[in-house]
Amino acid sequence: MRFLHTSDWHLGRSFHRVNLLAAQRTFLDHLVETVRTRDVDAVLVAGDVYDRAVPPLAAVELFDEALHRLAELDVPTVMISGNHDSARRLGVGSGLMRRAGIHLHTDPAACDTPVLLQDTHGPVAFYGLPYLEPAMVRATLGAARADHAAVLGAAMDRVRADLATRPAGTRSVVLAHAFVTGGTPSDSERDITVGGVASVPATVFAGVDYAALGHLHGCQTLTERVRYSGSPLAYSFSEATHRKSSWLVDLDADGAVRAERVDCPVPRPLARIRGPLAHLLDAPELARHEDSWIEATLTDGSRPAEPMARLSKRFPHTLSLVFDPDEAPDRPSASYAQRLRGRSDQEIAEDFVAHVRSGRAADDAERAELRSALDEVRITDLAAEVAP
Numbered sequence: 001m002r003f004l005h006t007s008d009w010h011l012g013r014s015f016h017r018v019n020l021l022a023a024q025r026t027f028l029d030h031l032v033e034t035v036r037t038r039d040v041d042a043v044l045v046a047g048d049v050y051d052r053a054v055p056p057l058a059a060v061e062l063f064d065e066a067l068h069r070l071a072e073l074d075v076p077t078v079m080i081s082g083n084h085d086s087a088r089r090l091g092v093g094s095g096l097m098r099r100a101g102i103h104l105h106t107d108p109a110a111c112d113t114p115v116l117l118q119d120t121h122g123p124v125a126f127y128g129l130p131y132l133e134p135a136m137v138r139a140t141l142g143a144a145r146a147d148h149a150a151v152l153g154a155a156m157d158r159v160r161a162d163l164a165t166r167p168a169g170t171r172s173v174v175l176a177h178a179f180v181t182g183g184t185p186s187d188s189e190r191d192i193t194v195g196g197v198a199s200v201p202a203t204v205f206a207g208v209d210y211a212a213l214g215h216l217h218g219c220q221t222l223t224e225r226v227r228y229s230g231s232p233l234a235y236s237f238s239e240a241t242h243r244k245s246s247w248l249v250d251l252d253a254d255g256a257v258r259a260e261r262v263d264c265p266v267p268r269p270l271a272r273i274r275g276p277l278a279h280l281l282d283a284p285e286l287a288r289h290e291d292s293w294i295e296a297t298l299t300d301g302s303r304p305a306e307p308m309a310r311l312s313k314r315f316p317h318t319l320s321l322v323f324d325p326d327e328a329p330d331r332p333s334a335s336y337a338q339r340l341r342g343r344s345d346q347e348i349a350e351d352f353v354a355h356v357r358s359g360r361a362a363d364d365a366e367r368a369e370l371r372s373a374l375d376e377v378r379i380t381d382l383a384a385e386v387a388p
Contacts, residue, residue, distance in 0.1 A: 001119045001171070002039060004262070005247040006031065007046035007214030008231035010084065012059030015293070016319035020233060021058055023267035027232040028066045030265050031246070035075050038248060038262075042117055043070060046214030046229065047082025047131055047177030049090060071100040078115050081106040081130040082177040082214055083192055105175070106130050108137045112158035114172075121253035124171045127159045127208075131177040131192075131215075135375070148192070149200045152178055160207045171255045172208040180204075183216045183228060188236035191344060202226045209255040212247075219245050225257055232264040237295040237320060240270040268293050268317065274324075277304045281314055295320040345374050 011024055035043060050059060070077050079102075081087040091106035098104075103115045105128025114125035132155060134146040143154040156174070163172050179185070179192060181199040192198050192215070202222045205211040211226040217239055219230035229246050231239075245261040252258070271289040273280055274297040280286065294315045298307060303323060311318045343351075349370045353362045362370065 001041050001117065001121075001124045001251040003042040003044055003173070003212075003249050003251070004031070004034060004038075004040045005044045005046065005212040005227065005229045005249055006232065007044075007177070007212070007229045008048040008082070008217055009045065010048055010051040010231060010233075010235060011063055012055040013051035013235055015233075015235060018293070018319065020267070021062065023233055023265075024059075025062060026265050026267065028062065028069075031232075032066070032069045032073070034246070034248075034262055035070065035073055040075055040248070041119065042126070043075060043077040044126070044173070044175055044212045045077065045079035046175045046212050047080045048084045048214060048231075049079060049082070050085050052084060053086035053089065067097070067100075067102050071102060074101065076101040076103065076115065076117060078103045078126045078128060078175060079105070080128040080175045080177060080214075083131040083133070083190055085131070087130055103128070108132055108155065109140050111141075111155045112162040114162065122169050122171075123167065124173060124251065125163060125166060127162075127172065127174045129155050129159075129174060129176040148178060148198065149204065152176065152200050153204050156204050156207075163207070171251055173210045173212060173251070174205060174208045175212045175214070176205070177214045179215055180213060180222060180226065180228075182222045183213075183220055184218055186217045186236055186242075187238035188217055188231075188234075189215060209251060210249060210257055212249075218242050219247070219261065221259075224259075227259065233267070234270050237270055237272055240272050240295075271295070272297070273315075274299065276300045277307055277310065281310065290315055292317060294318040295322065297322040297324050299324055299326050301325050346371055349374065 009024065014020055034040065049063060081090045087106040091104055094104040108130060111127060111129045114127045117124050117126065132151045134148055134151045137151050138146045141151055141154040143150040159174060163170065178200055179198045181201050205226055209225060213226065213228045216228045217231040217235060218228065220228040227247055230242065230244065232244055234242060234244065244264040244266065246264065248260045248262050250258040269292045271292040272295045273286055273289060277298050277300055280296060294317060296311055296318055298304065308318065308321050350362050350367060353366065354360065
């Protein structure tokens with residue numbers, strides 16, 4: 001069985017106000033062509049089909065067009081909802097779509113109901129685990145706790161129980177949308193921390209032949225059987241060094257895995273450049289970035305006049321301008337925004353408590369209250385997104 005593992009399409013997303021719909025269309029052209037020319041038996045999409053719960057009409061139309069093209073190739077597609085998707089909206093019409101070979105898994109209660117596909121060696125069971133928001137699915141899955149490890153573990157227990165009822169030799173693939181320990185995040189993924197913990201161990205997928213993961217935007221191999229495909233496009237400058245690709249996976253008769261990276265089209269390279277403005281405007285080694293999307297960090301001690309206009313003359317696709325001056329020893333080393341960069345909501349809240357109390361940090365009970373409040377806000381926002 002040969003399948004193409006993709007995820008995190010984020011249809012409808014922009015990049016620093018640049019509309020990416022044309023680039024997303026080019027990726028889907030590439031995907032369809034890969035399916036056609038590489039004898040792909042199934043396409044997997046491991047969540048975050050859309051960038052938000054209510055996507056723009058143009059993104060919905062692009063998704064609809066992609067599904068029609070895949071159905072015309074008579075190649076089954078299995079996809080799950082991610083934390084950016086509205087599971088209920090994405091799942092509308094799934095019963096009808098199934099007749100065309102498009103299998104949308106958006107209901108956590110059905111995570112142990114596989115799509116069964118056949119090859120010359122017998123059946124392969126594809127289980128779709130949509131994004132599992134712990135507080136919202138704990139009761140449904142009978143999980144012991146409302147955290148990511150517990151709910152994903154409960155879902156996988158159901159998968160293994162169903163797999164045990166299948167004929168001997170049935171191979172298995174799980175699609176999941178989660179932050180698995182060992183993965184490397186980037187700046188463009190939405191935080192899914194619950195109770196101070198976002199990640200789950202890779203061992204939760206024990207017992208299946210392949211876990212096709214989504215959520216993290218970098219293509220990664222956690223084990224030979226547990227992989228992230230990453231997003232097909234870069235959605236933040238933290239992904240400037242990413243090689244965007246999908247996994248073309250061959251599952252042998254005995255469940256052995258062989259995986260090959262298939263590079264995705266690059267609409268425009270990304271570059272992060274840093275230094276005084278005069279250096280950035282003159283440095284010959286930066287000539288290779290003149291057609292790239294640029295994030296420029298200026299280190300001038302004082303802010304230069306019209307920096308964006310001047311940079312844009314050499315780098316016409318400059319999208320982000322950051323000021324990080326080389327400070328004198330007696331001046332603060334970073335701006336407030338820079339100090340926040342890369343920190344979680346919990347860390348920021350705890351820092352604020354310490355700041356307003358003249359350095360006295362939050363104690364264990366206060367940290368727990370902050371964590372509970374942040375979880376409640378995030379869950380309320382998610383519930384509002386998925387409401388009809």
